[in-house]
Ligand SMILES: Nc1ncnc2c1ncn2[C@@H]1O[C@H](COP(=O)(O)OP(=O)(O)O)[C@@H](O)[C@H]1O
């Protein structure tokens with residue numbers, strides 16, 4: 001029995017539906033039978049094509065393949081004869097649908113299903129990384145037993161989530177994964193079950209009375225069995241958290257991001273499936289600073305270049321430093337002192353801090369811890385306290401809307417404060433009035449809260 005192809009709505013699906021219905025009405029003859037019938041009737045009916053078994057299989061099933069018009073019409077005519085329907089009318093209809101299917105544009109925009117974070121507002125120096133990850137994702141072959149996993153590994157703040165958010169929007173993803181992209185945001189405290197339930201409603205498993213996570217995962221897997229989807233699992237802290245999302249039997253691929261080498265090795269099928277996302281090159285780092293603080297870079301090029309190196313090209317750190325410098329410059333204050341302070345403070349802390357000094361110091365380097373402290377030290381006291389209070393949002397990733405934050409701060413209108421924090425890169429708008437606190441900054445806020 002040929003399996004019914006699953007396709008997104010469009011003329012190709014309409015065409016395949018007509019063919020598959022004819023096939024079922026003819027009581028699912030074997031490919032050999034159809035091929036024999038085609039051969040026998042070729043002259044009698046003046047069939048336009050003479051498809052063989054394999055081609056017939058691809059015409060009736062065969063996912064999104066479009067065979068030649070002649071072979072498609074010939075197959076339809078033979079099936080119509082087997083069901084006693086008027087061959088000429090069927091030929092006409094199939095020819096018409098074939099023409100429309102062949103003219104339909106290939107989807108250029110990936111189908112993002114459910115929540116997918118917005119594209120990074122500014123991304124420098126990552127075209128090579130985007131291409132490398134895409135190549136791994138689309139390398140995935142047909143007939144796979146388990147979903148092939150590509151892992152992007154790198155430091156917190158290096159840009160893994162941003163890279164993934166950029167990758168899922170590439171036109172190549174639309175072509176390779178026509179059934180769309182599903183995104184699960186994990187993190188330190190991962191809501192595995194909740195995220196799986198979101199996927200379950202997106203792919204239409206129907207209501208589940210399944211109680212275990214494994215059962216929900218299995219239901220989603222079944223719904224995705226023949227779909228070509230790209231599954232993204234962002235920020236996996238443990239392999240166990242990620243596994244329920246790596247649904248075997250799909251015809252798709254999975255992309256996992258993690259900071260942990262251990263998790264990367266546990267999840268990737270082989271070392272070639274791991275992409276190590278490096279910090280920005282000096283050139284790209286300076287380019288980023290130029291976007292964020294153009295005047296500062298113009299006036300203090302060498303010092304800024306040095307700062308980029310001190311901050312080890314970490315995008316998160318550069319974002320925070322760049323905005324800090326721009327804000328200071330805009331107030332008409334000289335920034336040479338701040339530049340020196342940023343670097344000196346960094347050096348001091350790097351020399352003094354024991355590695356386990358705090359969450360942040362262990363998660364990255366003391367340099368970054370110093371930088372984050374520097375940027376929050378400069379906030380007006382009231383705003384600094386409010387920033388620290390954001391450490392109370394326990395869920396990860398820490399996202400919140402204006403109302404939630406207003407309640408925590410006990411202010412009627414949180415927007416002026418959010419505006420200040422967003423301008424300094426301390427919170428990030430994620431669209432729809434929601435904000436996110438990057439993992440590192442959230443740790444920093446918790447540190448501040450604990451110290452207060
Ligand atoms: N290539 C880049 N160019 C500019 N900014 C970047 C780049 N990559 C990441 N960022 C910024 O750095 C911060 C951290 O990036 P994110 O993707 O959240 O890191 P990760 O997921 O690795 O922890 C974000 O503010 C993001 O916008």
Ligand SMILES: [Mg+2]
Nearest residue numbers: 160161162235
């Ligand atoms: Mg991330």
